[in-house]
Amino acid sequence: MSGGLQRVGDDGPERCAFCSNEAAGPCASCRRSVCGNCCTLTEGSMKTWAICLECDRKKGRSLRSAWLGFGGFFLAILAALAAAVGLLGWLSSR
Ligand SMILES: [Zn+2]
Ligand SMILES: [Zn+2]
Numbered sequence: 001m002s003g004g005l006q007r008v009g010d011d012g013p014e015r016c017a018f019c020s021n022e023a024a025g026p027c028a029s030c031r032r033s034v035c036g037n038c039c040t041l042t043e044g045s046m047k048t049w050a051i052c053l054e055c056d057r058k059k060g061r062s063l064r065s066a067w068l069g070f071g072g073f074f075l076a077i078l079a080a081l082a083a084a085v086g087l088l089g090w091l092s093s094r
Contacts, residue, residue, distance in 0.1 A: 018053060027052035029059075 014023040016035035023033035028042075028049035039050040051059065 025050050027055055029055040 014033045015021070016023045016038050017032040018034060018038040021035035021037060024036045024039070025034070026032065027034050027039060028051055030052060032052055034050065034052045039052050040056045042049045042051050
Protein backbone atom coordinates (compact mmCIF):
# COMPACT_ATOMS: atom_id res chain seq x y z
CA MET A 1 0.00 0.00 0.00
CA SER A 2 1.52 3.30 -1.00
CA GLY A 3 -0.49 6.44 -0.30
CA GLY A 4 -4.19 6.60 0.54
CA LEU A 5 -5.30 8.75 -2.35
CA GLN A 6 -6.42 7.25 -5.59
CA ARG A 7 -5.02 9.20 -8.47
CA VAL A 8 -7.34 10.03 -11.31
CA GLY A 9 -5.49 10.61 -14.52
CA ASP A 10 -6.43 13.24 -17.05
CA ASP A 11 -7.30 10.54 -19.53
CA GLY A 12 -9.57 8.77 -17.08
CA PRO A 13 -13.32 8.45 -17.57
CA GLU A 14 -15.32 11.65 -17.59
CA ARG A 15 -16.71 12.61 -14.20
CA CYS A 16 -20.25 13.59 -13.35
CA ALA A 17 -20.73 17.34 -12.83
CA PHE A 18 -22.65 16.79 -9.59
CA CYS A 19 -20.88 13.93 -7.87
CA SER A 20 -17.67 11.96 -8.36
CA ASN A 21 -19.21 9.05 -10.22
CA GLU A 22 -18.31 8.20 -13.74
CA ALA A 23 -20.43 10.19 -16.15
CA ALA A 24 -22.97 8.26 -18.18
CA GLY A 25 -23.56 10.96 -20.76
CA PRO A 26 -24.18 14.65 -21.37
CA CYS A 27 -27.28 16.49 -20.25
CA ALA A 28 -29.57 17.14 -23.21
CA SER A 29 -30.03 20.74 -22.14
CA CYS A 30 -26.71 22.08 -20.81
CA ARG A 31 -24.36 19.36 -22.17
CA ARG A 32 -22.74 18.81 -18.78
CA SER A 33 -21.63 15.26 -18.11
CA VAL A 34 -23.86 13.53 -15.60
CA CYS A 35 -23.96 10.05 -14.13
CA GLY A 36 -27.02 7.84 -13.97
CA ASN A 37 -27.83 8.97 -10.41
CA CYS A 38 -27.70 12.69 -11.16
CA CYS A 39 -29.98 12.83 -14.16
CA THR A 40 -33.58 12.07 -14.92
CA LEU A 41 -34.67 10.41 -18.11
CA THR A 42 -37.33 12.26 -20.01
CA GLU A 43 -39.35 10.33 -22.53
CA GLY A 44 -39.39 12.28 -25.74
CA SER A 45 -41.43 11.57 -28.82
CA MET A 46 -38.64 9.63 -30.49
CA LYS A 47 -35.75 9.66 -28.04
CA THR A 48 -35.14 9.39 -24.34
CA TRP A 49 -33.33 12.44 -23.03
CA ALA A 50 -31.09 12.59 -20.00
CA ILE A 51 -31.64 15.84 -18.14
CA CYS A 52 -29.33 16.82 -15.30
CA LEU A 53 -30.76 17.63 -11.88
CA GLU A 54 -30.30 21.36 -12.29
CA CYS A 55 -32.01 21.54 -15.68
CA ASP A 56 -34.75 19.26 -14.38
CA ARG A 57 -35.32 21.62 -11.45
CA LYS A 58 -35.36 24.66 -13.72
CA LYS A 59 -37.70 23.00 -16.17
CA GLY A 60 -40.01 21.94 -13.35
CA ARG A 61 -40.14 25.48 -12.01
CA SER A 62 -40.82 27.02 -15.41
CA LEU A 63 -43.51 24.42 -16.08
CA ARG A 64 -45.13 25.15 -12.76
CA SER A 65 -45.09 28.91 -13.33
CA ALA A 66 -46.52 28.38 -16.80
CA TRP A 67 -49.32 26.33 -15.29
CA LEU A 68 -49.89 28.95 -12.61
CA GLY A 69 -50.06 31.65 -15.28
CA PHE A 70 -52.49 29.58 -17.31
CA GLY A 71 -54.59 28.86 -14.22
CA GLY A 72 -54.71 32.55 -13.34
CA PHE A 73 -55.71 33.44 -16.88
CA PHE A 74 -58.41 30.78 -16.85
CA LEU A 75 -59.73 31.94 -13.47
CA ALA A 76 -59.82 35.54 -14.71
CA ILE A 77 -61.92 34.50 -17.72
CA LEU A 78 -64.24 32.48 -15.46
CA ALA A 79 -64.61 35.44 -13.10
CA ALA A 80 -65.36 37.78 -16.01
CA LEU A 81 -67.95 35.34 -17.38
CA ALA A 82 -69.54 34.92 -13.95
CA ALA A 83 -69.67 38.70 -13.54
CA ALA A 84 -71.24 39.11 -17.00
CA VAL A 85 -73.82 36.39 -16.29
CA GLY A 86 -74.57 37.89 -12.90
CA LEU A 87 -74.95 41.36 -14.41
CA LEU A 88 -77.27 40.06 -17.15
CA GLY A 89 -79.34 38.16 -14.58
CA TRP A 90 -79.56 41.27 -12.40
CA LEU A 91 -80.56 43.43 -15.40
CA SER A 92 -83.23 40.99 -16.64
CA SER A 93 -84.74 40.49 -13.19
CA ARG A 94 -85.30 44.18 -12.62
ZN1 LIG B 1 -23.59 12.08 -10.43
ZN1 LIG C 1 -28.41 20.18 -17.63
